[in-house]
Amino acid sequence: MQNKKVLIILPAYNEEENIGKVIEDVRKNIPTADILVVNDGSLDSTAKAAKDKEAAVIDLPFNLGIGAAMQAGYKFAYREEYDIAVQCDGDGQHPAYQIKNLIAPLLSNKADIVVGSRFLGSFGYRSSVWRQIGIVLFSKLLSFITKERLTDTTCGFRGLNKKAIKSFSIYYPCDYPEVEALVLAHKEGLRITEVPIRIYRRKQGNSSIGFFDSFYYTIKVLIAVVIDLFEETPLRKEKPV
Amino acid sequence: MIRLRITAGICSLFFLTVIFEAIRRRKLMEKHALLWIFCGILVFALSIFPEPLIRLSEALGINYLPILLLFSFIFLLLIVLYFSIALSRLSEKNRELAQEIGILKLKLSNTEKKNKNG
Numbered sequence: 363m364q365n366k367k368v369l370i371i372l373p374a375y376n377e378e379e380n381i382g383k384v385i386e387d388v389r390k391n392i393p394t395a396d397i398l399v400v401n402d403g404s405l406d407s408t409a410k411a412a413k414d415k416e417a418a419v420i421d422l423p424f425n426l427g428i429g430a431a432m433q434a435g436y437k438f439a440y441r442e443e444y445d446i447a448v449q450c451d452g453d454g455q456h457p458a459y460q461i462k463n464l465i466a467p468l469l470s471n472k473a474d475i476v477v478g479s480r481f482l483g484s485f486g487y488r489s490s491v492w493r494q495i496g497i498v499l500f501s502k503l504l505s506f507i508t509k510e511r512l513t514d515t516t517c518g519f520r521g522l523n524k525k526a527i528k529s530f531s532i533y534y535p536c537d538y539p540e541v542e543a544l545v546l547a548h549k550e551g552l553r554i555t556e557v558p559i560r561i562y563r564r565k566q567g568n569s570s571i572g573f574f575d576s577f578y579y580t581i582k583v584l585i586a587v588v589i590d591l592f593e594e595t596p597l598r599k600e601k602p603v
Numbered sequence: 604m605i606r607l608r609i610t611a612g613i614c615s616l617f618f619l620t621v622i623f624e625a626i627r628r629r630k631l632m633e634k635h636a637l638l639w640i641f642c643g644i645l646v647f648a649l650s651i652f653p654e655p656l657i658r659l660s661e662a663l664g665i666n667y668l669p670i671l672l673l674f675s676f677i678f679l680l681l682i683v684l685y686f687s688i689a690l691s692r693l694s695e696k697n698r699e700l701a702q703e704i705g706i707l708k709l710k711l712s713n714t715e716k717k718n719k720n721g
Binding site: 536 | 626701
Protein backbone atom coordinates (compact mmCIF):
# COMPACT_ATOMS: atom_id res chain seq x y z
CA MET A 363 0.00 0.00 0.00
CA GLN A 364 2.87 2.23 -0.96
CA ASN A 365 2.13 5.54 0.79
CA LYS A 366 -1.47 5.65 -0.38
CA LYS A 367 -3.89 7.38 1.97
CA VAL A 368 -6.52 4.80 2.83
CA LEU A 369 -9.74 5.46 4.74
CA ILE A 370 -11.93 2.67 6.09
CA ILE A 371 -15.51 3.91 6.45
CA LEU A 372 -17.75 2.06 8.89
CA PRO A 373 -21.39 3.18 8.86
CA ALA A 374 -23.03 2.26 12.15
CA TYR A 375 -26.52 2.45 13.57
CA ASN A 376 -26.99 1.11 17.10
CA GLU A 377 -23.82 -0.98 17.00
CA GLU A 378 -22.29 -0.24 20.42
CA GLU A 379 -21.81 -3.98 21.00
CA ASN A 380 -19.94 -4.60 17.73
CA ILE A 381 -18.22 -1.41 16.66
CA GLY A 382 -15.27 -1.68 19.07
CA LYS A 383 -14.40 -5.16 17.83
CA VAL A 384 -14.75 -4.11 14.20
CA ILE A 385 -12.37 -1.19 14.72
CA GLU A 386 -9.83 -3.45 16.43
CA ASP A 387 -10.11 -5.97 13.60
CA VAL A 388 -9.48 -3.30 10.95
CA ARG A 389 -6.57 -1.78 12.87
CA LYS A 390 -4.91 -5.15 13.34
CA ASN A 391 -5.14 -5.97 9.63
CA ILE A 392 -4.33 -2.59 8.08
CA PRO A 393 -2.48 -0.53 10.68
CA THR A 394 -1.68 2.26 8.20
CA ALA A 395 -5.28 3.06 7.29
CA ASP A 396 -7.40 5.69 9.00
CA ILE A 397 -10.72 4.57 10.41
CA LEU A 398 -13.87 6.64 10.16
CA VAL A 399 -17.08 5.62 11.88
CA VAL A 400 -20.24 7.33 10.62
CA ASN A 401 -22.69 7.18 13.49
CA ASP A 402 -26.09 7.49 11.86
CA GLY A 403 -27.98 8.98 14.80
CA SER A 404 -27.75 5.84 16.91
CA LEU A 405 -29.95 5.63 19.99
CA ASP A 406 -27.24 3.82 21.96
CA SER A 407 -23.66 4.88 22.68
CA THR A 408 -22.15 3.80 19.35
CA ALA A 409 -20.30 7.11 18.97
CA LYS A 410 -18.71 6.83 22.40
CA ALA A 411 -17.71 3.21 21.81
CA ALA A 412 -15.98 4.25 18.57
CA LYS A 413 -14.26 7.26 20.14
CA ASP A 414 -12.98 5.07 22.98
CA LYS A 415 -11.15 3.04 20.32
CA GLU A 416 -9.65 6.26 18.92
CA ALA A 417 -11.52 6.12 15.64
CA ALA A 418 -12.57 9.33 13.90
CA VAL A 419 -16.34 9.70 14.24
CA ILE A 420 -18.80 11.62 12.08
CA ASP A 421 -21.66 11.95 14.52
CA LEU A 422 -24.81 12.70 12.51
CA PRO A 423 -27.35 14.69 14.55
CA PHE A 424 -30.20 12.32 13.64
CA ASN A 425 -30.80 9.18 11.62
CA LEU A 426 -30.40 9.82 7.88
CA GLY A 427 -30.37 6.27 6.53
CA ILE A 428 -27.48 4.22 5.21
CA GLY A 429 -27.13 6.05 1.89
CA ALA A 430 -26.79 9.52 3.36
CA ALA A 431 -24.51 8.22 6.13
CA MET A 432 -22.18 6.63 3.55
CA GLN A 433 -22.22 9.82 1.51
CA ALA A 434 -21.12 11.81 4.57
CA GLY A 435 -18.14 9.42 4.78
CA TYR A 436 -17.34 9.88 1.10
CA LYS A 437 -17.57 13.67 1.41
CA PHE A 438 -15.04 13.50 4.22
CA ALA A 439 -12.78 11.18 2.19
CA TYR A 440 -12.95 13.50 -0.80
CA ARG A 441 -12.16 16.66 1.16
CA GLU A 442 -9.31 15.05 3.08
CA GLU A 443 -7.94 13.78 -0.24
CA TYR A 444 -7.85 10.08 0.47
CA ASP A 445 -6.60 7.93 -2.41
CA ILE A 446 -8.73 4.95 -1.45
CA ALA A 447 -11.90 4.56 0.60
CA VAL A 448 -13.23 1.21 1.76
CA GLN A 449 -16.82 0.84 2.87
CA CYS A 450 -17.34 -1.92 5.33
CA ASP A 451 -20.34 -2.77 7.54
CA GLY A 452 -20.07 -1.57 11.13
CA ASP A 453 -21.53 -4.80 12.47
CA GLY A 454 -18.55 -7.06 11.79
CA GLN A 455 -20.02 -8.91 8.79
CA HIS A 456 -16.99 -8.13 6.67
CA PRO A 457 -13.80 -9.47 8.25
CA ALA A 458 -11.01 -6.94 7.78
CA TYR A 459 -8.28 -9.35 6.65
CA GLN A 460 -9.93 -9.26 3.21
CA ILE A 461 -9.54 -5.52 2.73
CA LYS A 462 -6.07 -5.94 1.23
CA ASN A 463 -7.49 -8.30 -1.39
CA LEU A 464 -10.40 -6.01 -2.00
CA ILE A 465 -8.34 -2.94 -2.79
CA ALA A 466 -5.67 -4.73 -4.84
CA PRO A 467 -7.40 -3.90 -8.18
CA LEU A 468 -7.53 -0.24 -7.11
CA LEU A 469 -3.81 -0.15 -6.29
CA SER A 470 -2.92 -1.66 -9.65
CA ASN A 471 -5.37 0.74 -11.33
CA LYS A 472 -7.44 -2.05 -12.87
CA ALA A 473 -10.70 -0.67 -11.51
CA ASP A 474 -12.30 2.42 -10.00
CA ILE A 475 -14.73 0.51 -7.82
CA VAL A 476 -14.24 -2.94 -6.36
CA VAL A 477 -17.24 -4.82 -5.01
CA GLY A 478 -16.92 -7.78 -2.69
CA SER A 479 -18.84 -10.78 -3.96
CA ARG A 480 -20.13 -13.51 -1.67
CA PHE A 481 -20.68 -15.80 -4.63
CA LEU A 482 -17.42 -15.66 -6.56
CA GLY A 483 -14.94 -18.28 -5.44
CA SER A 484 -15.69 -21.28 -3.29
CA PHE A 485 -16.81 -19.69 -0.05
CA GLY A 486 -20.46 -20.57 -0.65
CA TYR A 487 -22.90 -18.11 0.81
CA ARG A 488 -26.50 -19.06 1.51
CA SER A 489 -29.37 -16.81 2.36
CA SER A 490 -33.16 -17.02 2.40
CA VAL A 491 -34.71 -18.07 -0.92
CA TRP A 492 -36.49 -14.78 -1.54
CA ARG A 493 -33.44 -12.73 -0.83
CA GLN A 494 -31.40 -14.99 -3.08
CA ILE A 495 -33.86 -14.47 -5.95
CA GLY A 496 -33.57 -10.71 -5.53
CA ILE A 497 -29.78 -10.89 -5.44
CA VAL A 498 -29.63 -13.00 -8.62
CA LEU A 499 -32.15 -10.76 -10.37
CA PHE A 500 -30.12 -7.62 -9.68
CA SER A 501 -26.86 -9.28 -10.63
CA LYS A 502 -28.29 -10.30 -14.01
CA LEU A 503 -29.80 -6.86 -14.56
CA LEU A 504 -26.62 -5.03 -13.59
CA SER A 505 -24.45 -7.37 -15.66
CA PHE A 506 -26.68 -6.54 -18.61
CA ILE A 507 -26.53 -2.78 -18.00
CA THR A 508 -22.79 -2.58 -17.32
CA LYS A 509 -21.69 -5.37 -19.69
CA GLU A 510 -19.49 -6.71 -16.88
CA ARG A 511 -19.95 -9.99 -15.10
CA LEU A 512 -21.37 -9.02 -11.72
CA THR A 513 -22.54 -11.65 -9.25
CA ASP A 514 -23.29 -9.75 -6.07
CA THR A 515 -24.56 -6.22 -6.51
CA THR A 516 -26.16 -5.89 -3.07
CA CYS A 517 -22.96 -6.38 -1.09
CA GLY A 518 -21.89 -3.41 1.02
CA PHE A 519 -18.20 -4.31 1.15
CA ARG A 520 -16.57 -2.04 -1.41
CA GLY A 521 -13.41 -0.18 -2.29
CA LEU A 522 -13.21 3.08 -4.23
CA ASN A 523 -10.43 5.11 -5.76
CA LYS A 524 -10.26 8.90 -5.89
CA LYS A 525 -12.41 9.23 -8.99
CA ALA A 526 -15.17 7.07 -7.52
CA ILE A 527 -14.97 8.85 -4.15
CA LYS A 528 -15.55 12.13 -5.92
CA SER A 529 -18.55 10.80 -7.80
CA PHE A 530 -20.19 9.32 -4.69
CA SER A 531 -19.49 12.43 -2.63
CA ILE A 532 -21.48 14.49 -5.13
CA TYR A 533 -24.40 12.12 -5.44
CA TYR A 534 -25.22 8.91 -3.62
CA PRO A 535 -28.66 7.27 -3.51
CA CYS A 536 -30.61 7.40 -0.25
CA ASP A 537 -32.31 4.18 0.74
CA TYR A 538 -30.96 0.75 -0.22
CA PRO A 539 -28.14 2.42 -2.17
CA GLU A 540 -25.91 -0.53 -3.12
CA VAL A 541 -27.42 -1.57 -6.47
CA GLU A 542 -28.21 1.94 -7.62
CA ALA A 543 -24.75 3.23 -6.78
CA LEU A 544 -23.32 0.75 -9.29
CA VAL A 545 -25.69 1.86 -12.05
CA LEU A 546 -24.74 5.49 -11.46
CA ALA A 547 -21.05 4.62 -11.32
CA HIS A 548 -21.37 2.83 -14.63
CA LYS A 549 -23.11 5.84 -16.20
CA GLU A 550 -20.22 7.90 -14.87
CA GLY A 551 -17.80 5.71 -16.82
CA LEU A 552 -16.21 4.16 -13.72
CA ARG A 553 -14.72 0.68 -14.04
CA ILE A 554 -16.34 -1.88 -11.73
CA THR A 555 -14.71 -5.17 -10.69
CA GLU A 556 -15.64 -7.91 -8.27
CA VAL A 557 -13.43 -9.72 -5.80
CA PRO A 558 -14.51 -12.87 -3.92
CA ILE A 559 -15.10 -12.28 -0.23
CA ARG A 560 -16.38 -14.15 2.74
CA ILE A 561 -18.82 -12.73 5.22
CA TYR A 562 -19.59 -13.54 8.81
CA ARG A 563 -23.03 -14.01 10.22
CA ARG A 564 -24.16 -11.14 12.37
CA LYS A 565 -23.61 -11.63 16.05
CA GLN A 566 -25.60 -8.85 17.69
CA GLY A 567 -28.26 -6.42 16.54
CA ASN A 568 -30.55 -6.50 13.54
CA SER A 569 -29.60 -6.27 9.90
CA SER A 570 -31.05 -3.24 8.17
CA ILE A 571 -32.93 -5.49 5.71
CA GLY A 572 -35.35 -7.85 7.45
CA PHE A 573 -37.04 -10.85 5.85
CA PHE A 574 -40.39 -9.17 5.12
CA ASP A 575 -38.70 -6.19 3.53
CA SER A 576 -37.13 -8.33 0.82
CA PHE A 577 -40.08 -8.07 -1.54
CA TYR A 578 -40.52 -4.33 -1.12
CA TYR A 579 -36.76 -3.90 -1.46
CA THR A 580 -36.70 -5.75 -4.77
CA ILE A 581 -39.54 -3.78 -6.35
CA LYS A 582 -38.28 -0.46 -5.05
CA VAL A 583 -34.72 -0.92 -6.25
CA LEU A 584 -35.91 -2.26 -9.60
CA ILE A 585 -37.92 0.91 -10.30
CA ALA A 586 -35.12 3.10 -8.95
CA VAL A 587 -32.62 1.46 -11.33
CA VAL A 588 -34.90 2.13 -14.29
CA ILE A 589 -35.25 5.77 -13.18
CA ASP A 590 -31.47 6.07 -12.82
CA LEU A 591 -31.00 5.02 -16.41
CA PHE A 592 -32.93 8.10 -17.53
CA GLU A 593 -31.53 10.57 -15.05
CA GLU A 594 -28.96 13.23 -15.70
CA THR A 595 -25.55 11.88 -14.73
CA PRO A 596 -24.08 12.85 -11.33
CA LEU A 597 -20.67 14.34 -12.22
CA ARG A 598 -22.50 16.41 -14.81
CA LYS A 599 -23.64 19.15 -12.51
CA GLU A 600 -20.30 19.83 -10.85
CA LYS A 601 -20.78 21.61 -7.62
CA PRO A 602 -18.20 22.18 -4.91
CA VAL A 603 -18.49 19.48 -2.27
CA MET B 604 -67.79 8.25 -24.19
CA ILE B 605 -64.87 7.67 -26.53
CA ARG B 606 -64.17 11.42 -26.58
CA LEU B 607 -64.09 11.53 -22.81
CA ARG B 608 -61.60 8.69 -22.80
CA ILE B 609 -59.34 10.51 -25.23
CA THR B 610 -59.51 13.78 -23.25
CA ALA B 611 -58.87 12.04 -19.95
CA GLY B 612 -56.11 9.97 -21.56
CA ILE B 613 -54.34 13.08 -22.83
CA CYS B 614 -54.68 14.80 -19.44
CA SER B 615 -53.22 11.83 -17.60
CA LEU B 616 -50.39 11.47 -20.14
CA PHE B 617 -49.54 15.12 -19.52
CA PHE B 618 -49.60 14.40 -15.79
CA LEU B 619 -47.29 11.40 -16.26
CA THR B 620 -44.87 13.50 -18.32
CA VAL B 621 -44.69 16.14 -15.58
CA ILE B 622 -43.92 13.41 -13.03
CA PHE B 623 -41.30 11.81 -15.26
CA GLU B 624 -39.53 15.10 -15.94
CA ALA B 625 -39.47 15.92 -12.21
CA ILE B 626 -37.90 12.56 -11.45
CA ARG B 627 -35.38 12.82 -14.26
CA ARG B 628 -34.20 16.18 -13.00
CA ARG B 629 -33.92 14.81 -9.46
CA LYS B 630 -36.60 17.17 -8.23
CA LEU B 631 -38.49 14.33 -6.58
CA MET B 632 -37.11 12.13 -3.85
CA GLU B 633 -37.27 8.45 -4.72
CA LYS B 634 -39.74 7.77 -1.94
CA HIS B 635 -42.13 10.28 -3.44
CA ALA B 636 -41.24 9.35 -7.01
CA LEU B 637 -42.41 5.76 -6.57
CA LEU B 638 -45.74 6.89 -5.19
CA TRP B 639 -46.24 9.35 -8.03
CA ILE B 640 -45.33 6.91 -10.76
CA PHE B 641 -47.84 4.48 -9.31
CA CYS B 642 -50.44 7.24 -9.07
CA GLY B 643 -49.79 8.46 -12.62
CA ILE B 644 -50.10 4.99 -14.11
CA LEU B 645 -53.32 4.37 -12.18
CA VAL B 646 -54.87 7.61 -13.42
CA PHE B 647 -53.83 6.79 -16.98
CA ALA B 648 -55.21 3.26 -16.81
CA LEU B 649 -58.52 4.48 -15.37
CA SER B 650 -58.90 7.11 -18.06
CA ILE B 651 -58.48 4.53 -20.82
CA PHE B 652 -60.50 1.82 -19.07
CA PRO B 653 -62.96 3.70 -16.85
CA GLU B 654 -65.29 0.72 -16.31
CA PRO B 655 -64.30 0.14 -12.67
CA LEU B 656 -64.84 3.85 -11.96
CA ILE B 657 -68.22 3.80 -13.68
CA ARG B 658 -69.28 0.75 -11.70
CA LEU B 659 -68.13 2.47 -8.52
CA SER B 660 -70.08 5.64 -9.32
CA GLU B 661 -73.20 3.57 -10.07
CA ALA B 662 -72.79 1.80 -6.75
CA LEU B 663 -72.52 5.16 -5.01
CA GLY B 664 -75.49 6.58 -6.91
CA ILE B 665 -73.49 9.25 -8.77
CA ASN B 666 -74.26 9.45 -12.48
CA TYR B 667 -73.27 12.99 -13.39
CA LEU B 668 -69.75 14.29 -12.89
CA PRO B 669 -69.53 18.01 -13.64
CA ILE B 670 -66.49 18.91 -15.70
CA LEU B 671 -65.59 21.51 -13.10
CA LEU B 672 -64.98 18.76 -10.59
CA LEU B 673 -62.66 17.00 -13.02
CA PHE B 674 -60.61 20.13 -13.57
CA SER B 675 -60.40 20.95 -9.88
CA PHE B 676 -59.25 17.39 -9.27
CA ILE B 677 -56.44 17.72 -11.82
CA PHE B 678 -55.55 21.12 -10.37
CA LEU B 679 -55.31 19.68 -6.86
CA LEU B 680 -53.25 16.77 -8.13
CA LEU B 681 -50.72 19.18 -9.64
CA ILE B 682 -50.56 21.20 -6.42
CA VAL B 683 -49.92 18.11 -4.36
CA LEU B 684 -47.22 17.07 -6.84
CA TYR B 685 -45.65 20.47 -6.43
CA PHE B 686 -45.66 20.05 -2.65
CA SER B 687 -44.02 16.70 -3.06
CA ILE B 688 -41.26 18.32 -5.12
CA ALA B 689 -40.79 21.08 -2.55
CA LEU B 690 -40.64 18.50 0.22
CA SER B 691 -37.97 16.57 -1.69
CA ARG B 692 -35.90 19.70 -2.03
CA LEU B 693 -36.17 20.44 1.67
CA SER B 694 -35.22 16.88 2.67
CA GLU B 695 -32.21 17.10 0.39
CA LYS B 696 -31.06 20.31 2.03
CA ASN B 697 -31.77 18.87 5.44
CA ARG B 698 -29.61 15.86 4.63
CA GLU B 699 -26.76 18.05 3.44
CA LEU B 700 -26.92 20.13 6.61
CA ALA B 701 -26.86 17.05 8.84
CA GLN B 702 -23.83 15.69 6.96
CA GLU B 703 -22.03 19.01 7.29
CA ILE B 704 -22.75 19.14 11.02
CA GLY B 705 -21.33 15.64 11.43
CA ILE B 706 -18.16 16.49 9.50
CA LEU B 707 -17.73 19.80 11.35
CA LYS B 708 -18.10 18.09 14.73
CA LEU B 709 -15.32 15.70 13.74
CA LYS B 710 -13.05 18.56 12.63
CA LEU B 711 -13.78 20.46 15.83
CA SER B 712 -12.88 17.55 18.06
CA ASN B 713 -9.65 17.00 16.07
CA THR B 714 -8.69 20.66 16.54
CA GLU B 715 -9.48 20.51 20.24
CA LYS B 716 -7.31 17.42 20.63
CA LYS B 717 -4.42 19.11 18.82
CA ASN B 718 -4.68 22.19 21.03
CA LYS B 719 -4.64 20.07 24.17
CA ASN B 720 -1.54 18.18 23.07
CA GLY B 721 0.31 21.17 21.62
